[in-house]
Amino acid sequence: MTSEDTSRLMQFSPILRCMNVLFIQVNGSLNGVRQVFRQQLGGVQCFMDYVLCRIDPLLSLQRDYAQVVSIGEETRQAKTFILRPSFLWKGFLAGQHIQLETEINGVRYRRFYSISSAPTLFAERGLISITVKKIPGGRISNHLHKTLRVGDILAIGKAVGRFICDQLDSEQLYTKSCREESVPIAENSKEVLFIAAGSGVTPFKSMLETLYSEKPERKVTLILYANRADELIFNIWLSQLSEQWSNFRLITHCGEQISLDSLRSDCPDMAQRAVYLCGPVGFMDKTIRFARELDVPSDTIRQENFGNVSRPSALVDAAGINLMLVEAEVLFTKTGKKIKSPGGKTLLELAEQSGLHPKYGCRRGICHECTCQREGGDIFNTLTGALVPKEQNRIQACISVPVGDLVVSDW
Amino acid sequence: MDMKTRPLGLLSPNELNAFGSELDQLREQVLADLGQRDADYIRDIVQQQKMCEIVGRTLIHFSLNPLLFAGGIAALSCAKILENMEVGHNVMHGQYDWMNDPTLESQSYEWDTVCDAESWRKTHNFEHHTYTNILGKDRDYGYAVLRLTDDVPWKPYHFVQFINYILLSALFEWGVGLHELEFEKLKQGKVSLKEKIPFLKRFLRKSGRQLSKDYLLFPLLAGPMAPKVLLGNGIANLVRNLWTSTIIFCGHFTAGAETFSEEECENETRGMWYYRQLLGSSNFTGNKWLHIMSGHLSYQIEHHMFPDIPAHRYPEISEQVKVICQKYEIPYNTDRFGKQYLTVLARVARYSLPPADSRWRMAGEKIRSFAGRKIFRFLPEYRPPVIE
Numbered sequence: 001m002t003s004e005d006t007s008r009l010m011q012f013s014p015i016l017r018c019m020n021v022l023f024i025q026v027n028g029s030l031n032g033v034r035q036v037f038r039q040q041l042g043g044v045q046c047f048m049d050y051v052l053c054r055i056d057p058l059l060s061l062q063r064d065y066a067q068v069v070s071i072g073e074e075t076r077q078a079k080t081f082i083l084r085p086s087f088l089w090k091g092f093l094a095g096q097h098i099q100l101e102t103e104i105n106g107v108r109y110r111r112f113y114s115i116s117s118a119p120t121l122f123a124e125r126g127l128i129s130i131t132v133k134k135i136p137g138g139r140i141s142n143h144l145h146k147t148l149r150v151g152d153i154l155a156i157g158k159a160v161g162r163f164i165c166d167q168l169d170s171e172q173l174y175t176k177s178c179r180e181e182s183v184p185i186a187e188n189s190k191e192v193l194f195i196a197a198g199s200g201v202t203p204f205k206s207m208l209e210t211l212y213s214e215k216p217e218r219k220v221t222l223i224l225y226a227n228r229a230d231e232l233i234f235n236i237w238l239s240q241l242s243e244q245w246s247n248f249r250l251i252t253h254c255g256e257q258i259s260l261d262s263l264r265s266d267c268p269d270m271a272q273r274a275v276y277l278c279g280p281v282g283f284m285d286k287t288i289r290f291a292r293e294l295d296v297p298s299d300t301i302r303q304e305n306f307g308n309v310s311r312p313s314a315l316v317d318a319a320g321i322n323l324m325l326v327e328a329e330v331l332f333t334k335t336g337k338k339i340k341s342p343g344g345k346t347l348l349e350l351a352e353q354s355g356l357h358p359k360y361g362c363r364r365g366i367c368h369e370c371t372c373q374r375e376g377g378d379i380f381n382t383l384t385g386a387l388v389p390k391e392q393n394r395i396q397a398c399i400s401v402p403v404g405d406l407v408v409s410d411w
Numbered sequence: 412m413d414m415k416t417r418p419l420g421l422l423s424p425n426e427l428n429a430f431g432s433e434l435d436q437l438r439e440q441v442l443a444d445l446g447q448r449d450a451d452y453i454r455d456i457v458q459q460q461k462m463c464e465i466v467g468r469t470l471i472h473f474s475l476n477p478l479l480f481a482g483g484i485a486a487l488s489c490a491k492i493l494e495n496m497e498v499g500h501n502v503m504h505g506q507y508d509w510m511n512d513p514t515l516e517s518q519s520y521e522w523d524t525v526c527d528a529e530s531w532r533k534t535h536n537f538e539h540h541t542y543t544n545i546l547g548k549d550r551d552y553g554y555a556v557l558r559l560t561d562d563v564p565w566k567p568y569h570f571v572q573f574i575n576y577i578l579l580s581a582l583f584e585w586g587v588g589l590h591e592l593e594f595e596k597l598k599q600g601k602v603s604l605k606e607k608i609p610f611l612k613r614f615l616r617k618s619g620r621q622l623s624k625d626y627l628l629f630p631l632l633a634g635p636m637a638p639k640v641l642l643g644n645g646i647a648n649l650v651r652n653l654w655t656s657t658i659i660f661c662g663h664f665t666a667g668a669e670t671f672s673e674e675e676c677e678n679e680t681r682g683m684w685y686y687r688q689l690l691g692s693s694n695f696t697g698n699k700w701l702h703i704m705s706g707h708l709s710y711q712i713e714h715h716m717f718p719d720i721p722a723h724r725y726p727e728i729s730e731q732v733k734v735i736c737q738k739y740e741i742p743y744n745t746d747r748f749g750k751q752y753l754t755v756l757a758r759v760a761r762y763s764l765p766p767a768d769s770r771w772r773m774a775g776e777k778i779r780s781f782a783g784r785k786i787f788r789f790l791p792e793y794r795p796p797v798i799e
């Protein structure tokens with residue numbers, strides 16, 4: 001371009017700029033129209049869905065539901081529920097879990113349960129199963145045992161989780177096609193070691209079924225811990241499988257704690273295997289410590305955490321401890337910010353201190369503008385002078401003082 | 412005029428604290444009792460509201476005679492009123508957050524009016540509910556349009572505030588939708604238009620959506636009958652506006668509802684806050700459906716003391732609140748709906764005139780006596796509350 005061209009262009013530049021602005025404006029308002037249209041469709045869809053759900057929740061186009069098809073007893077504490085998800089539910093990979101929603105006394109509770117059936121059952125008959133073990137004092141596990149009947153309908157979520165066995169063809173396909181983050185793929189030749197405690201065996205049932213039908217040449221060992229022999233979930237199925245499948249070894253420990261020696265003798269070549277761990281937190285912590293002592297590289301261990309055994313309640317209700325003054329650490333997962341508090345600071349103040357600008361209004365518990373989602377941890381409510389009930393996850397930040405560690409998910 | 416400052420001084424600080432903790436106790440008691448009954452109630456209302464809307468829209472579309480058409484308009488108006496008052500307003504207060512139900516969650520709920528829910532939560536839940544009836548801070552007091560107390564200087568245009576009142580009523584959803592714009596402050600230059608751009612964007616999006624639903628989408632669906640649907644939807648929106656504004660005005664603008672100054676409310680304790688909510692609000696009585704159609708704002712006092720307790724509980728709570736009020740000898744402002752409403756009209760009329768001691772006195776005096784004789788005779792005489 002010659003300098004003459006440029007100068008001629010310069011002459012037009014105000015006009016060009018105007019046109020540009022105009023174009024952006026027009027485009028913007030068109031976007032507005034488009035957005036309004038989409039919202040309108042959204043409104044209509046919501047309405048349709050409401051009507052469909054009144055007729056039958058399984059018809060819902062927006063939420064996944066599942067109907068209980070049959071119920072079986074595994075042990076005295078564990079039941080297996082066979083579910084038929086509604087037609088929009090997308091399927092799963094062996095090892096994944098779903099969220100299950102149930103309502104008690106008007107309050108909706110959500111819990112995760114691993115799918116214990118193989119993906120083939122879903123592919124062939126549209127069924128999945130979950131196996132729920134009663135936790136003493138547990139709200140939902142006991143409720144499901146007591147009230148769930150064949151024919152009942154539950155709201156469920158899509159299958160989620162990366163606790164999957166990537167030695168299977170189906171899963172490698174899946175890995176390539178639709179997973180955003182890649183999980184390190186263990187060498188295909190690696191032998192597999194599953195370690196589970198209590199209800200932690202559920203995802204392994206699904207994986208074992210799939211491995212047996214897809215890769216029976218692979219060597220697999222399952223070490224299973226339970227409090228008592230009659231609490232071993234899937235006991236009969238597992239022993240049958242170990243008879244049929246020569247490459248599968250089943251080791252059970254009843255009434256024992258996991259120890260370094262037992263781990264060493266159960267699986268001397270642990271360091272060479274792909275290790276999968278599933279169970280309550282305490283059990284997993286211990287196992288990982290032992291694995292480290294046995295020189296198992298940490299990137300070959302995959303784990304699924306089934307939940308916490310509750311903390312000693314001494315902190316919570318011991319008289320004399322001023323909960324307002326307990327040290328705390330808050331993690332805001334959306335921004336990844338972390339902040340420590342010497343105690344006495346509200347969650348809203350802490351969020352602001354760490355440079356966030358959460359929405360708020362009255363700052364004294366009236367307006368709910370500061371409501372946020374807690375994922376875990378205890379909170380002291382300055383208005384009621386008591387801890388916020390564990391089930392209440394939508395909390396008002398301006399009257400909440402964190403007690404100990406807290407995770408907040410929407411800031 | 413120290414008429415308004417005295418009520419707050421009636422109770423000693425100790426009494427106020429005791430009063431506050433009794434109400435806190437009541438609150439805890441109800442919160443602990445929330446459960447299936449409340450969940451069933453709100454879901455039932457949601458279902459009836461949806462049915463009402465289906466019936467209304469169907470009749471408006473397909474009715475072949477004026478009677479059914481009118482029926483359709485009535486049903487759609489009911490649906491809109493129920494959605495706004497008993498569902499939307501209450502849900503957005505966080506009354507049903509404890510249910511963990513994403514469709515009834517305060518922070519994500521969006522309602523069937525041109526007012527953007529986000530903006531409502533700010534101007535209503537926060538500003539109005541925190542600073543209730545504090546002049547200069549509670550912009551809901553008169554909506555910056557009406558002069559309802561002598562503490563607001565009189566201007567000649569207040570003469571016609573009855574017309575403003577009717578306009579505000581008829582266009583209520585727009586008034587509420589644009590409330591956050593703070594037009595009066597814009598005019599005085601206290602805020603700049605630039606600060607309001609994010610709000611305006613949200614407002615345009617929401618109102619565009621609302622307008623396109625009632626005046627584009629549904630009429631288009633009706634094809635050749637579009638004008639009829641347009642008319643029906645318009646009337647339904649108007650009815651909703653008139654009804655909601657009337658109910659809301661009865662909550663804070665009645666004869667007995669007090670106002671407060673900013674200084675009075677500095678360093679307010681919880682007890683004082685409760686007390687102010689009580690003095691600044693007024694209830695009305697009526698049958699079950701009047702309460703439901705007003706979103707239980709007929710229990711405005713209880714609503715202001717416990718904005719996040721499910722509203723259908725207010726009738727039970729009010730019995731206990733009355734007992735507590737009696738104990739502390741605090742007035743509890745309630746009356747029949749019609750009577751309360753007349754005192755609101757009287758107040759609007761009364762303060763459209765200048766105060767007796769202003770330079771407008773002469774003119775005012777004359778008009779007042781004229782008004783007293785002729786036009787406003789049907790109104791009960793407006794008497795400001797006197798406290799001995």
Ligand SMILES: Cc1cc2nc3c(=O)[nH]c(=O)nc-3n(C[C@H](O)[C@H](O)[C@H](O)COP(=O)(O)OP(=O)(O)OC[C@H]3O[C@@H](n4cnc5c(N)ncnc54)[C@H](O)[C@@H]3O)c2cc1C
Pocket residue numbers: 097111112113114115130131132133134135136137138139140141142199202203279280304305306307308309310311
């Ligand atoms: C990814 C994932 C998959 C899961 N898969 C399964 C499954 O397949 N089968 C199954 O039975 N459960 C599974 N769980 C655990 C399940 O989600 C619930 O936590 C469990 O059923 C207890 O719920 P609850 O409401 O009965 O107990 P709550 O009322 O929530 O808790 C009662 C008490 O038990 C403690 N507690 C909670 N969970 C556990 C636990 N797992 N072990 C020991 N103590 C606990 C709590 O700290 C609390 O003190 C899974 C959890 C996760 C996160």
Ligand code: FES
Pocket residue numbers: 360361362363364365366367368369370371396397398399
């Ligand atoms: S800011 Fe109003 S409740 Fe927290």
